[in-house]
Amino acid sequence: MASDDVEPIRPAERVAGPAVCHVIQHHGSNRIEFSRETVEELLADGAFFWLDLDQPGDGDFAILRDVFKFHPLAVEDSEHFGQRAKIDEYDDHTFLVLYGASPDEDRLVEVHCFYSERHLVTVHRDEAPAFTEVRDRFAKRGTALDKPARLLYQIVHALTDSFFPILADFDDRIDELEDQTFLNATDELLQEIFQMKRLLVGLRKAVTPERDMFARLVGGISTLPGMTPEDERYFRDIYDHLIRISDLIDTYRDLLTSSMDVYLSTVSNRLNIVLKQLTIIATIFLPLSWLTGFFGQNFGFEVHHISGWASFVGLGFGTELLALAGLLVFFKRRGWF
Numbered sequence: 001m002a003s004d005d006v007e008p009i010r011p012a013e014r015v016a017g018p019a020v021c022h023v024i025q026h027h028g029s030n031r032i033e034f035s036r037e038t039v040e041e042l043l044a045d046g047a048f049f050w051l052d053l054d055q056p057g058d059g060d061f062a063i064l065r066d067v068f069k070f071h072p073l074a075v076e077d078s079e080h081f082g083q084r085a086k087i088d089e090y091d092d093h094t095f096l097v098l099y100g101a102s103p104d105e106d107r108l109v110e111v112h113c114f115y116s117e118r119h120l121v122t123v124h125r126d127e128a129p130a131f132t133e134v135r136d137r138f139a140k141r142g143t144a145l146d147k148p149a150r151l152l153y154q155i156v157h158a159l160t161d162s163f164f165p166i167l168a169d170f171d172d173r174i175d176e177l178e179d180q181t182f183l184n185a186t187d188e189l190l191q192e193i194f195q196m197k198r199l200l201v202g203l204r205k206a207v208t209p210e211r212d213m214f215a216r217l218v219g220g221i222s223t224l225p226g227m228t229p230e231d232e233r234y235f236r237d238i239y240d241h242l243i244r245i246s247d248l249i250d251t252y253r254d255l256l257t258s259s260m261d262v263y264l265s266t267v268s269n270r271l272n273i274v275l276k277q278l279t280i281i282a283t284i285f286l287p288l289s290w291l292t293g294f295f296g297q298n299f300g301f302e303v304h305h306i307s308g309w310a311s312f313v314g315l316g317f318g319t320e321l322l323a324l325a326g327l328l329v330f331f332k333r334r335g336w337f
Helices: 011-015 036-045 058-066 072-079 130-139 148-161 163-183 187-218 229-295 300-305 309-334
Strands: 019-025 028-034 049-054 086-089 094-101 108-115 119-124
Touching: 019 036, 019 130, 028 036, 028 130, 036 049, 036 058, 049 130, 058 072, 072 086, 072 094, 072 108, 086 187, 094 148, 094 163, 094 187, 108 148, 108 187, 119 148, 130 148, 148 163, 148 229, 163 187, 163 229, 187 229, 229 309
Parallel strands: 049 119
Antiparallel strands: 019 028, 019 049, 086 094, 094 108, 108 119
């Protein structure tokens, strides 16, 4: 078996050779090649183990079907990612689809679990940071994994709690968006609000079915191999965390909707202020234009009486200034400015 310092295998390199997986056993943690020989060796040992397979290929699923003897329907489901969280019970094992948080574009990592009393196999394509701490914790135990259900609980617990830091970042960013919207509502803010709402919709689609799945599990509708009443109490704690996460997601969606309403109201008020200013300017120039047009006509009175500079200023500018002063007094009394 390979040691822990094996360099990670990139997806492009796995086409030419076998995949590399993490294995947690009673004697520690190792990274091994995922092949028929190594899997048969693990199964022949007889001790419970956890095998974590990242970036699986077509040949890897064949090993899950032919060597592990998992049900073909479960293996077929595992080949297609993007599923709802669910739990399917078979004769000697259970297939679960779980979700956790990941620092990628959609903030989600989908994990497929094949669980039995003899082994636990997890399959995922995206990075799963929650697994690192769990692997390190069990690698330092130095004792046999005598409680498989507790190991599954630790894995699901780590995946579930990985949502809380991301949601905390959402909370902080929503407060910042609300403050920036009042100060300067820009198109970039609106685009970010839409992007955050799409991310929350994706999180909700993943968390809500998983919450319902664990509700059936703690309610006795679904069961796990070898699960005791004491183990059920631990999974009830996961169900409680999923309820909290689901409530937080709904709350943040409502806050983002409110932020969008604030943005639209701010933009509308700003537009109203601009229209008010333009209306005042147009109203001021309306009587001035009328006076200018009136005195621009060739009436006999104007031709014979407006013959000097004093009469030109008095009638030409005086009437317009008088009209402007009257409008300003009218606007002031109406409270328009």
